[in-house]
Amino acid sequence: MEQTDEREKNQQQFRQILSTYNITQAKAAALISRELCKTVNVRAVRAWLARADATTATPCPMWAIVALKRATQKLSSTQDKTKNRGTK
Numbered sequence: 001m002e003q004t005d006e007r008e009k010n011q012q013q014f015r016q017i018l019s020t021y022n023i024t025q026a027k028a029a030a031l032i033s034r035e036l037c038k039t040v041n042v043r044a045v046r047a048w049l050a051r052a053d054a055t056t057a058t059p060c061p062m063w064a065i066v067a068l069k070r071a072t073q074k075l076s077s078t079q080d081k082t083k084n085r086g087t088k
Contacts, residue, residue: 003059004052006059007052007059007060008052010048010059010060010061010062010065011048011049011059011060013060013065014028014048014049014060014064014065014068015049017065017068017069017072020072021072021075021076023072025042025045025046025049026042026045028045028068029041029042029044029045031067031068031071031072031075032045032064032067032068032071034071035067035068035070035071036063036067040064044058044064048060048061048064
């Protein structure tokens with residue numbers, strides 16, 4: 001039961017980041033890969049987002065969430081700097 005709760009929590013967190021930053025699964029895979037200097041493909045992201053009863057489902061690892069959060073923070077920081085340059 002505890003594993004199921006953690007699995008759902010991680011999946012919800014991952015989905016929330018994708019939604020908040022309007023990121024596709026492919027973009028998420030690229031951002032995580034860049035952040036970790038390790039290849040993460042779109043199939044892995046799809047498996048993390050799949051229904052638990054799907055044959056391709058894999059629990060979303062916490063390291064992927066952390067990497068995606070870091071990457072999106074860098075993205076939003078870069079976007080803020082770009083916006084501020086335009087207003088000066």
